[in-house]
Amino acid sequence: MTNHKSGRIAFATALLAMVMAASSHAWSFNHENRFTFSKPVALPGVVLPAGEYSFDVASPTALDVVVVRNSRSGKVLYMGFTNIVQRPKTLSNDTPITFSEAPASEPRPISTWYEIGQSMGHQFLYR
Structure with a gap:
């Protein structure tokens, strides 16, 4: 069960990092x-x-x-x-x-x- 919990935390962290990177890129595009x-x-x-x-x-x-x-x-x-x-x-x-x-x-x-x-x-x- 600890492996599943660690896997979910790692997945959530990676997903959050991708969302933040995408929103940061979109934000920096504003002209x-x-x-x-x-x-x-x-x-x-x-x-x-x-x-x-x-x-x-x-x-x-x-x-x-x-x-x-x-x-x-x-x-x-x-x-x-x-x-x-x-x-x-x-x-x-x-x-x-x-x-x-x-x-x-x-x-x-x-x-x-x-x-x-x-x-x-x-x-x-x-x-």
């Missing part, structure tokens, strides 16, 4: 940043009304694919490929988003999203 825009902004093929949005990468194997969701509903509003770029040395770490020019009557297009605390960014591809 999500949340932003609030006071005016409409544009991404390729979509205009986001003023509001709060979540920017994230699609998966650990697709860092060049960005997903933008409405922060409240979680609804995906944009998913697309980006170019991975380095943050320019002249750009402050406090600047997570850069914009392109647009006429005053149109929403400004988001050029690049730089992940908070990271040196890399995601440059959106406009055609």
Whole structure:
């Protein structure tokens, strides 16, 4: 009976270690940043009304694919490929988003999203 008990304890310990390792890996993958825009902004093929949005990468194997969701509903509003770029040395770490020019009557297009605390960014591809 002691062998069975020891075997169950060893199995439970191994299972717990695997669950902790998996959850630790999943937790470390988080690239999500949340932003609030006071005016409409544009991404390729979509205009986001003023509001709060979540920017994230699609998966650990697709860092060049960005997903933008409405922060409240979680609804995906944009998913697309980006170019991975380095943050320019002249750009402050406090600047997570850069914009392109647009006429005053149109929403400004988001050029690049730089992940908070990271040196890399995601440059959106406009055609």
